[in-house]
Amino acid sequence: MRIKNNPEKFGxxxxxxxxxxxxxxxxxxxxxxxxIDLAYYDTWYQKGPRLHxxxxxxxxxxxxxxILWRHFSPPPTALKNHKKWEKMSSKVxxxxxxILLLVITISGYxxxxxxxxxxSVFGWFSLPATLSKGASQADLAGDVHLVLAWAVIVxxxxxxxxxxxxxxxxxxxxxxxxxxx
Amino acid sequence: xxxxxILLVAGLMNITAINSAQAEDYILDIEGAHAxxxxxxKHLGYSWLYGRFNTFTGKFSYDELNPSAxxxxxxxxxxxxxxxxxxxxKHLRDDEFLDVKEFPKSTFVSTSFNETGDGxxxxxxDFTLNGVTKNITINAEHIGHGDDPWGGxxxxxxxxxxxxxxxxxxGGMDKLNADSAEVFLELSLEGIRQ
Numbered sequence: 080m081r082i083k084n085n086p087e088k089f090g091x092x093x094x095x096x097x098x099x100x101x102x103x104x105x106x107x108x109x110x111x112x113x114x115i116d117l118a119y120y121d122t123w124y125q126k127g128p129r130l131h132x133x134x135x136x137x138x139x140x141x142x143x144x145x146i147l148w149r150h151f152s153p154p155p156t157a158l159k160n161h162k163k164w165e166k167m168s169s170k171v172x173x174x175x176x177x178i179l180l181l182v183i184t185i186s187g188y189x190x191x192x193x194x195x196x197x198x199s200v201f202g203w204f205s206l207p208a209t210l211s212k213g214a215s216q217a218d219l220a221g222d223v224h225l226v227l228a229w230a231v232i233v234x235x236x237x238x239x240x241x242x243x244x245x246x247x248x249x250x251x252x253x254x255x256x257x258x259x260x
Numbered sequence: 261x262x263x264x265x266i267l268l269v270a271g272l273m274n275i276t277a278i279n280s281a282q283a284e285d286y287i288l289d290i291e292g293a294h295a296x297x298x299x300x301x302k303h304l305g306y307s308w309l310y311g312r313f314n315t316f317t318g319k320f321s322y323d324e325l326n327p328s329a330x331x332x333x334x335x336x337x338x339x340x341x342x343x344x345x346x347x348x349x350k351h352l353r354d355d356e357f358l359d360v361k362e363f364p365k366s367t368f369v370s371t372s373f374n375e376t377g378d379g380x381x382x383x384x385x386d387f388t389l390n391g392v393t394k395n396i397t398i399n400a401e402h403i404g405h406g407d408d409p410w411g412g413x414x415x416x417x418x419x420x421x422x423x424x425x426x427x428x429x430x431g432g433m434d435k436l437n438a439d440s441a442e443v444f445l446e447l448s449l450e451g452i453r454q
Binding site for chain 2: 118119120128190191192193194196214217218221
């Protein structure tokens with residue numbers, strides 16, 4: 080597979096970024112909801128949040144790379160059979176998905192670092208705290224993190240339904256193209 | 261009738277005048293942070309975890325000639341809980357524990373004050389946490405009193421008590437085992453005479 084995108088097809092980098100971000104998003108959503116209800120004595124009580132935070136940091140980096148890569152290597156043009164409303168709504172959905180995921184990952188970072196603690200990523204490296212306004216920051220960032228997590232999952236589900244509709248009803252190459260074909 | 265009323269009012273005014281002449285009113289030295297409300301709870305049954313409330317106000321009155329008339333009132337901002345761990349503190353503020361959005365204040369209002377000698381005090385009062393009020397006993401002691409170097413007059417007490425948060429509706433306590441069921445409070449209160 081080609082590395083860069085061309086007007087017809089996605090390249091390897093865009094495909095890998097897309098599917099790893101998708102996988103991380105759904106995994107972190109499930110892990111996040113599951114881990115906050117764990118009993119204190121559960122073996123995952125400490126491992127769960129560490130995993131969630133570490134993957135979250137990588138998700139953020141992947142998002143930044145995806146946004147930069149889009150400018151460096153523009154995605155293929157829309158298929159000819161796509162209707163105007165489909166192009167419009169998919170564009171809005173793509174922008175919203177990126178914005179929501181950025182705000183969610185940043186708000187997660189702001190919870191952990193609200194009282195100046197660094198965010199340790201699997202013990203490999205740490206992100207230092209920047210904005211540390213204390214308890215009110217942790218609570219507000221926590222509320223934003225949870226509400227927008229639900230919003231992004233709903234939007235991602237709509238986005239996936241759109242892809243399935245193109246594949247099964249319109250029988251076009253939209254979904255296959257996202258696999259690099 | 262009018263005369264009786266006037267007499268009554270005059271009498272009441274007299275009583276209050278006498279009382280206020282003797283009882284000394286103190287306000288906790290919050291500005292100088294010379295008052296502390298700390299807590300400790302066992303972690304896993306292996307060690308003590310310490311925390312404190314950073315924001316609270318309070319006052320007490322104390323009359324050396326009539327100590328049993330002393331009163332103590334404290335109002336704690338539950339949002340200010342601080343156990344030196346951002347995620348634990350956030351969890352403690354959540355509705356599973358202190359539910360600070362619903363119950364931003366916890367209060368203690370004394371109901372009796374008994375000196376038992378050697379500066380020891382049995383202080384009883386209504387403690388309100390998460391909207392639940394129970395009468396608790398604080399084992400207190402008089403630490404000292406006198407002029408401060410800055411022209412004021414101060415008096416300080418120290419006290420300890422314990423309570424079970426589950427009895428005040430802190431549902432998250434269910435997730436902790438019996439070792440952590442009881443929270444011990446330590447109060448160090450310095451007041452400035454008004």
